[in-house]
Amino acid sequence: xxxxxxxxxxxxxFEYAAPGDGQQTFVFIxxxxxxxxxxxxxxxxxxxxxxxxxxxxxxxxxxxTEFADDTPLPPTLVGEDLARLMAHVAPPDxxxxxxxxxxxxxxxxxxxxxxxxxLVLINxxxxxxxxxxxxxxxxxxxxxxxxxxxxxxxxxxxLVNPDQLVAMRPTMFPGTPYEPMxxxxxxxxxxxxxxxxxWDFPWADLSLPTLVMTGLHDRxxxxxxxxxxxxxxxxxxTTVTVEDxxxxxxxERPEAFTRHxxxxxxxxxx
Numbered sequence: 110x111x112x113x114x115x116x117x118x119x120x121x122x123f124e125y126a127a128p129g130d131g132q133q134t135f136v137f138i139x140x141x142x143x144x145x146x147x148x149x150x151x152x153x154x155x156x157x158x159x160x161x162x163x164x165x166x167x168x169x170x171x172x173x174t175e176f177a178d179d180t181p182l183p184p185t186l187v188g189e190d191l192a193r194l195m196a197h198v199a200p201p202d203x204x205x206x207x208x209x210x211x212x213x214x215x216x217x218x219x220x221x222x223x224x225x226x227x228l229v230l231i232n233x234x235x236x237x238x239x240x241x242x243x244x245x246x247x248x249x250x251x252x253x254x255x256x257x258x259x260x261x262x263x264x265x266x267x268l269v270n271p272d273q274l275v276a277m278r279p280t281m282f283p284g285t286p287y288e289p290m291x292x293x294x295x296x297x298x299x300x301x302x303x304x305x306x307x308w309d310f311p312w313a314d315l316s317l318p319t320l321v322m323t324g325l326h327d328r329x330x331x332x333x334x335x336x337x338x339x340x341x342x343x344x345x346x347t348t349v350t351v352e353d354x355x356x357x358x359x360x361e362r363p364e365a366f367t368r369h370x371x372x373x374x375x376x377x378x379x
Contacts, residue, residue: 128162170295255287326355
């Protein structure tokens with residue numbers, strides 16, 4: 110557990126474990142509402158037991174980071190901070206692994222000059238347009254009215270597999286009032302700014318090995334035709350479809366997810 114100081118009052122929280130000799134490092138990029146816990150419960154320990162390195166961190170605006178009240182938190186800042194962190198840690202043979210919008214941030218950082226041996230996009234690929242803009246605006250509106258709990262309770266049935274819903278149900282709908290998210294909250298600021306995310310990314314410009322992973326139970330962001338067409342634009346892409354998971358594959362099926370990561374890392378190891 111460490112911090113990368115960016116400037117006074119601004120820092121990134123990160124967790125890094127170096128790989129064994131000749132092994133790669135998985136660099137995890139959160140979803141917008143995520144944190145390092147997504148990766149460190151089961152996935153990180155399993156990878157480290159196999160000798161791989163791991164690096165995960167939280168965006169400015171997410172948990173345990175530092176940022177000023179007047180610091181804008183636009184989507185472009187995440188890629189810039191990822192580049193700072195990669196330069197600071199210099200993990201050997203990095204494979205960037207991004208969940209949801211985190212995959213877009215990783216891809217943007219690579220085109221901006223961050224070196225990587227491979228890229229994993231987890232339920233990332235989507236086309237820009239009114240549907241994506243509508244979803245982003247609706248998420249912000251729900252957070253403004255009822256906080257993260259309202260967002261989760263409203264969207265989880267369309268995002269995750271039924272087993273995950275059953276497991277999470279005891280913690281949902283406690284009967285207490287929803288609490289609006291403060292406009293000063295870092296996560297709210299990240300979400301509000303994310304509506305302006307540019308999803309018109311030049312996927313054809315990615316030359317490194319890329320694994321496109323999607324979950325069939327993601328009925329919010331996964332549009333089959335869009336995924337197929339955008340994947341076809343990536344010159345060196347392979348695909349994995351997880352039939353028993355949705356948008357949050359690392360959370361829903363961590364063991365299977367880890368196996369797919371290891372298979373991909375093995376396939377590109379030189």
